[in-house]
Amino acid sequence: MKSIEETKTRKSGIDIIGNVSWGTHFCQFYKTKQDLIDILVPYFKVGLENNEFCMWVTSQPLSVKEAMGVLKKKVKGFDKVTKKGQIEILDYSQWYIRGGRFDADKVLAGWVEKEHYALRKGFSGLRLSGNTFWLEKKDWKSFRDYEEKVNGIIGKHEMLAICTYSLSKCSASEIIDVIANHQFALIKREKKWEVIQSAEYKSLKESLEESEQRLYLATRASKDAIWDWDLERGRVWWNEAYTLSFGRPKNTRDSRQWWIDHIHFDDRQRVVDSIQAAIKGKNEHWRCEYRFQKKDGSYGNIFDRAYIARNKEGKAYRMVGAMLDLTERKKMEEELKKAKDNLELQVAQRAGELQRANEALKITKDNLSRAQAVAHIGSWYLDVINDILIWSDETYRIFGLDIGAALTYEMFLEIVHPDDREYVDKCWKAALNKEPYDIEHRIVVGGKVKWVREKAQVEFNKEGKAIRGIGTVQDITERKQREEDSRRLQEELMHVSRVATMGELTAALAHELNQPLMAIMSNAQAAQRFLAKEIPDVKEVQEILSDIIKDDNRASGVITRLRALLKKSEFEFAILDINDVIREVIPLVQSDTVIRNISLSIELNDNIPFVRGDRIQLQQVILNLILNSFEAMAGVDSKRLCISTEQKNNQFVTVSVMDSGIGVDDKNIDSLFKPFFTTKKEGLGMGLAINKAIVEAHGGSLWARNNPDQGATFYFTLPIE
Amino acid sequence: MKKFIPMVFIVDDDASVRKSLERLIKSVGFKVELFASAEEFLERKPYRGPNCLVLDVRMPGLSGIDLQKELAQKNISLPIIFITGHGDIPMSVKAMKDGAVDFLPKPFDDKNLLSAIDQAIDKDVQRRKEGALKAKIQRRVNTLTPREYEVLTWVITGMLNKQIASKLGVGEKTIKVHRGRVMQKMQVLSVAELVRLAQIAEIVPPKK
Numbered sequence: 067m068k069s070i071e072e073t074k075t076r077k078s079g080i081d082i083i084g085n086v087s088w089g090t091h092f093c094q095f096y097k098t099k100q101d102l103i104d105i106l107v108p109y110f111k112v113g114l115e116n117n118e119f120c121m122w123v124t125s126q127p128l129s130v131k132e133a134m135g136v137l138k139k140k141v142k143g144f145d146k147v148t149k150k151g152q153i154e155i156l157d158y159s160q161w162y163i164r165g166g167r168f169d170a171d172k173v174l175a176g177w178v179e180k181e182h183y184a185l186r187k188g189f190s191g192l193r194l195s196g197n198t199f200w201l202e203k204k205d206w207k208s209f210r211d212y213e214e215k216v217n218g219i220i221g222k223h224e225m226l227a228i229c230t231y232s233l234s235k236c237s238a239s240e241i242i243d244v245i246a247n248h249q250f251a252l253i254k255r256e257k258k259w260e261v262i263q264s265a266e267y268k269s270l271k272e273s274l275e276e277s278e279q280r281l282y283l284a285t286r287a288s289k290d291a292i293w294d295w296d297l298e299r300g301r302v303w304w305n306e307a308y309t310l311s312f313g314r315p316k317n318t319r320d321s322r323q324w325w326i327d328h329i330h331f332d333d334r335q336r337v338v339d340s341i342q343a344a345i346k347g348k349n350e351h352w353r354c355e356y357r358f359q360k361k362d363g364s365y366g367n368i369f370d371r372a373y374i375a376r377n378k379e380g381k382a383y384r385m386v387g388a389m390l391d392l393t394e395r396k397k398m399e400e401e402l403k404k405a406k407d408n409l410e411l412q413v414a415q416r417a418g419e420l421q422r423a424n425e426a427l428k429i430t431k432d433n434l435s436r437a438q439a440v441a442h443i444g445s446w447y448l449d450v451i452n453d454i455l456i457w458s459d460e461t462y463r464i465f466g467l468d469i470g471a472a473l474t475y476e477m478f479l480e481i482v483h484p485d486d487r488e489y490v491d492k493c494w495k496a497a498l499n500k501e502p503y504d505i506e507h508r509i510v511v512g513g514k515v516k517w518v519r520e521k522a523q524v525e526f527n528k529e530g531k532a533i534r535g536i537g538t539v540q541d542i543t544e545r546k547q548r549e550e551d552s553r554r555l556q557e558e559l560m561h562v563s564r565v566a567t568m569g570e571l572t573a574a575l576a577h578e579l580n581q582p583l584m585a586i587m588s589n590a591q592a593a594q595r596f597l598a599k600e601i602p603d604v605k606e607v608q609e610i611l612s613d614i615i616k617d618d619n620r621a622s623g624v625i626t627r628l629r630a631l632l633k634k635s636e637f638e639f640a641i642l643d644i645n646d647v648i649r650e651v652i653p654l655v656q657s658d659t660v661i662r663n664i665s666l667s668i669e670l671n672d673n674i675p676f677v678r679g680d681r682i683q684l685q686q687v688i689l690n691l692i693l694n695s696f697e698a699m700a701g702v703d704s705k706r707l708c709i710s711t712e713q714k715n716n717q718f719v720t721v722s723v724m725d726s727g728i729g730v731d732d733k734n735i736d737s738l739f740k741p742f743f744t745t746k747k748e749g750l751g752m753g754l755a756i757n758k759a760i761v762e763a764h765g766g767s768l769w770a771r772n773n774p775d776q777g778a779t780f781y782f783t784l785p786i787e
Numbered sequence: 788m789k790k791f792i793p794m795v796f797i798v799d800d801d802a803s804v805r806k807s808l809e810r811l812i813k814s815v816g817f818k819v820e821l822f823a824s825a826e827e828f829l830e831r832k833p834y835r836g837p838n839c840l841v842l843d844v845r846m847p848g849l850s851g852i853d854l855q856k857e858l859a860q861k862n863i864s865l866p867i868i869f870i871t872g873h874g875d876i877p878m879s880v881k882a883m884k885d886g887a888v889d890f891l892p893k894p895f896d897d898k899n900l901l902s903a904i905d906q907a908i909d910k911d912v913q914r915r916k917e918g919a920l921k922a923k924i925q926r927r928v929n930t931l932t933p934r935e936y937e938v939l940t941w942v943i944t945g946m947l948n949k950q951i952a953s954k955l956g957v958g959e960k961t962i963k964v965h966r967g968r969v970m971q972k973m974q975v976l977s978v979a980e981l982v983r984l985a986q987i988a989e990i991v992p993p994k995k
């Protein structure tokens with residue numbers, strides 16, 4: 067497999083072998099010292115050049131000193147290498163038979179220890195060579211067992227091993243044993259080195275390669291991301307699919323942390339806990355669903371399941387698993403479900419529509435007449451060309467004629483209220499010229515006035531001439547009556563609320579009236595005194611009289627404004643300068659602002675366009691908003707009120723009333739305008755509701771916002787004339 | 788004392804009211820000065836002749852009541868007549884307690900206003916006279932030596948020379964001499980007269 071080769075391939079340094087992977091365990095049969103030098107020197111040279119820790123256990127006929135000498139000749143900077151501790155050259159006695167006898171387990175553990183040492187020191191792995199010259203016949207069996215064990219463990223480690231056997235010491239059966247226990251053997255035939263593989267090993271290797279190839283192809287086919295975690299050494303291997311979807315850490319030693327870091331933060335602890343529990347537990351399987359960051363930075367929904375390999379004691383030493391990215395599948399499932407739901411909905415809708423259509427048709431057929439009676443809707447049909455007019459029974463009833471009576475257009479016009487007759491005739495003529503026909507007008511039936519709504523569709527021929535029309539007549543007398551009642555009620559309510567508003571102003575108005583009255587009184591009394599003098603000062607008295615007239619006008623101005631506000635009037639729309647409307651309200655509240663110690667500023671934009679509206683109603687709105695702000699500022703130290711106007715866009719002007727009061731509770735800001743909503747103890751809760759009704763009747767809108775610092779601002783807009 | 792024409796100050800934010808009051812008050816011979824706000828009035832130097840203030844209660848900025856407080860704080864005493872378009876009882880009670888001469892709700896009769904002004908001016912004249920007399924006596928008191936002043940304080944309690952002498956631990960003759968100087972410097976002939984002057988000058992007799 068490619069990714070294995072990338073990380074595990076090493077140069078053997080021996081031409082006829084080429085590259086080998088970590089875990090390769092092979093042997094050499096030698097006759098002479100030179101045979102050993104031929105193979106082992108290039109073998110270690112390459113290892114030293116490629117950052118491997120090298121360990122050479124030598125024996126007769128090559129002494130430690132000789133080995134050192136030949137290697138030093140071939141390796142550049144050999145002294146540095148030895149100083150760095152990259153190579154150890156030992157005599158067999160210092161390694162294999164420490165303590166006087168050969169102990170297979172001890173030697174094996176020694177190799178593993180050396181490999182760990184190498185990795186700790188930052189070397190890529192351990193390259194070793196052992197010589198068996200020292201073997202006695204009696205040790206042969208235990209050494210064979212040892213070699214088998216080496217085979218068992220070397221595959222899992224970053225180790226390369228070459229065992230050298232002296233041909234002179236091996237019998238034929240021993241040679242066969244040796245070959246069987248190594249992946250291959252090097253033998254010199256006719257001065258050339260050859261590689262010999264045991265048939266067993268070859269077939270094992272082939273089948274292994276085949277199975278690896280199968281696995282590789284299978285994982286490629288499935289695109290599953292497969293990982294293999296060596297728990298003992300904390301290393302993780304990933305397949306190509308894994309790397310493609312998820313990437314990999316820069317340094318393989320960080321692999322475990324890298325994997326944890328890429329789990330979605332919210333899932334991380336759960337997954338780590340789960341996998342740790344699985345490792346500590348007894349199960350052979352682990353599975354977990356979590357979000358994992360993919361190479362593109364997005365998070366995928368991962369279904370991860372693994373097999374946990376355990377040793378005889380049940381301790382986990384390896385986990386192999388596959389991560390399945392369910393994101394696409396989930397998305398597809400959702401889309402599929404949505405599409406399915408949608409389809410079902412559409413089917414249900416269509417079925418419903420069909421059913422309703424059927425029912426409607428049935429009703430139309432069977433009960434049209436009754437339905438018309440219930441709804442007070444009649445229908446008619448006019449054949450323009452042949453001048454035939456047909457009415458439904460309900461149409462006859464609405465127009466107060468006997469059912470079946472002969473009809474003409476003129477007879478119909480006769481029933482229309484005299485004031486509306488011309489209008490109706492004009493509209494119908496227009497309808498014959500392709501104008502839409504949907505009108506409301508009065509009719510007179512038995513001396514009583516009724517309201518009807520008429521709608522019609524006219525069909526035209528190719529030349530554009532009307533050929534026939536079909537229409538409805540609806541008796542809307544009751545609706546009109548209700549509208550009228552409701553309008554009257556609303557006006558009544560507005561009036562009541564206005565009177566109530568004025569009530570709140572009495573104190574200020576008394577002051578407003580008292581000022582001119584006071585001046586008039588004092589002036590008149592002063593005049594009396596001037597006139598009582600021996601030589602009356604006529605000029606002074608004339609001045610006094612003109613001042614009296616001025617003050618009188620001032621007083622009656624206040625009263626006129628008051629009366630205008632108190633008058634019960636219907637809407638009277640006129641073109642207005644909203645600034646003037648505001649200016650007329652200000653004198654009514656001016657003294658109140660003085661009494662309440664409110665600083666009032668008026669910021670009217672003189673360049674705003676005219677609006678269309680009812681002066682009194684709008685003054686009521688402004689007055690009410692101002693009085694509301696007075697109340698909002700009642701308990702506040704710094705009392706500021708600002709009334710301003712501006713043009714909002716090319717459709718509206720905005721009036722805003724901004725105060726520094728207690729503001730509006732955010733949760734109430736929308737219910738403020740509902741009828742009977744009040745936060746005041748004595749309020750009726752109609753003021754703002756009525757204001758809103760008035761503003762909306764003008765085609766504008768009214769709303770409130772709390773100011774960023776203090777208080778609230780009420781805004782209303784009015785359409786530009 | 789130089790003769791000053793009594794002055795009536797009017798503070799009201801309403802121009803028509805100010806002007807009409809000016810006419811009315813001038814017609815009976817007072818001088819009148821007008822102010823549109825309390826702040827404006829506070830800028831003016833005190834008038835040296837008898838004067839009083841006609842003051843509107845409600846005005847933008849400092850109110851009439853605020854002005855009354857401000858004047859009291861500055862130790863400026865002049866009689867105040869409050870006028871108001873919308874007076875309430877608690878406010879008028881407070882104003883009167885704080886020394887207002889009258890509290891007139893608008894509109895009021897000219898007689899009521901003018902008689903209140905007369906009263907206020909009289910009160911101011913009286914206050915000024917008392918002030919002038921007190922100043923005169925104080926000037927005489929200032930000529931006394933500390934010992935003479937001490938003797939004076941005992942004399943006005945009605946003690947005899949002998950008693951005073953024993954109190955101060957000196958001879959009767961010495962007291963007699965001091966007493967003679969006190970009578971001379973205070974320009975009085977009798978003890979009764981001395982006691983009256985001491986009262987006006989607010990000299991407190993020591994406790995026996």
